[in-house]
Amino acid sequence: MRSMFDAAVAAAQPALCLPPHLPPRPKGRTIVIGAGKASAAMARALEDHWDGPLEGLVVTRYGYAVPCERIEIVEAAHPVPDQAGLQATERIRQLVSGLSADDLVIALISGGGSSLLVAPGPGLTLADKQAVNSALLECGASISEMNCVRRHLSSVKGGRLAAACHPARVWTLLISDVPGDSPMDIASGPTVPDTTTSADALAIIERYRIEVPPAVLALLQRSEAESIKPGDPRLAGSTTRIITAPQIALEAAAEVARAAGYATYILGDSLEGEARDLGKAFAGIARQVATRGQPFQTPCVLLSGGETTVTIKGKGRGGRNVEFLLALGVALDGLPNVHAIAGDTDGVDGIEEIAGACLTPDTLARAWALDIHPRKSLDNNDGHGFFQALGDSVVTGPTLTNVNDFRAIVIDSASTTGKP
Structure with missing residues (x-):
């Protein structure tokens, strides 16, 4: 992986x-x-x-x-x-x-x-931009929505x-x-x-009920905000x-997997949405492959990229890749012979100097043995705390590039049992 x-x-x-x-x-x-x-x-x-x-x-x-x-x-x-x-x-x-x-x-x-x-745009300060950036990062907006707001400020x-x-x-x-x-x-x-407008930026702020400084709203209502x-x-x-771009990175990873004897499927280079929701969905796909041999035969590797989001509700140390991976692990519940890795290609997942983590079939069992509750860690947005305690973090240091999230699920043939 x-x-x-x-x-x-x-x-x-x-x-x-x-x-x-x-x-x-x-x-x-x-x-x-x-x-x-x-x-x-x-x-x-x-x-x-x-x-x-x-x-x-x-x-x-x-x-x-x-x-x-x-x-x-x-x-x-x-x-x-x-x-x-x-x-x-x-x-x-x-x-x-x-x-x-x-x-x-x-x-x-x-x-x-x-x-x-x-x-900062006319009438704005650095503090205004910092406040908006922080709010956008926490509200669950997509990267395109965040950048629409940023462009007009x-x-x-x-x-x-x-x-x-x-x-x-x-x-x-x-x-x-x-x-x-x-x-x-x-x-x-x-x-x-830019094909978007300041009205689009205002709609995003209203959609996510983001609290922004008054100067931000004032600028977005003036023609000076137009890009x-x-x-x-x-x-x-x-x-x-x-x-x-992400697709090129995924194709390079696919070559490694094929050389190791795995059929490889790229499921998308631009997947978005809540990280934990994507993790749960991918667990369902992995389980169907592992237990039914559908839609792919094992052994195989499922690759994907893109940029998910995390709506922060807890107080843990997290990032979108470890949030995805922890949700995947909770949903798989120790399914044999399914392993996974998720990481940010820039070496930083969230604000931690940690790229991501690896998941194994015994991840949950090892966590329980340390009195770590996987679901509680997920609810607390504490993916980094969870995987770091297990020694399963992926640390690269600065990679000096960035083509966003990388996810790989490895499913070995021994896991195809025909049982749900």
Whole structure:
């Protein structure tokens, strides 16, 4: 299982996937900007393969910096923005001001950029953005819903950063971490047009009954909140390329599984919804495969990706991947010969420096032996506490990339008994 996870992460490394997508050299200057958990590694890969002058700045998560010679790397906070991100974003805006049509801006964008690239919209403060971010993370909204709100509260997201580069050409290289690989949802789309509106953002806030500062509601009711729309002439010189995505990572993992003798099925690269609900649903699929040989024969591996959500009700230490895995384990209830792994490819599940965890048929029995109640842990959103106590956490350290969640369920042939 760990070999599959490692293969998925390796397939998304910028050093491998970025060089084939580099643009031709411009007549003028080349400015590099970027944000995201993979942006520093992307900057390093760009430096290693660019044969002309370069300058620029990218902002990445604390602990994710990679040494570069010509591109400055700044670290800031994720998932809630901080002053360092605010200052780095302002410097990026200054870098791209006053450019000419002969200049080229290369934007290196990956998951995490929504928090790292922070420039509050008119009338807002950093504290306002922090409050909204925290509320969005806890309410159970999908990533597309969260990023819709973020785009309309920003001075750089929703295509505004690309508009600030005009008349220079903008060449955006994206590492997708969002279901469906929509460019406007990757880091909230700072260099691409946005099809959503401020009215959509207001509806999301109302739908989830999110408490937001009064200045946020005031901005969303003004025209200043509107993002850059398709067809805007300031984005006419923009090119956008997705250089790697969840599907590519899942295919790399599938090769590992097939080499080990397992039939492999990718059930989706963009699955969403409550993590615990998805875990319960996947338990039903795994049980049908294990006990009935339907719809797949064993031995097999079921792979999936995407980005689930967690509506926080407890006070435990959790993340969406361990929440999924714990719900899966509770529903399987020790079903023999079914193992699973779930982890975030960036190495951080929730806010913990833990990528995820592994599940085995005896996980629940080992927990009970330690007087740990699996259902109580799930109700308390304490996936990390649960798996860490068992020694089953997956810890990678910074992976320097991010193609979102990775899930694999391994079902051995010995578990096909014909009994429910």
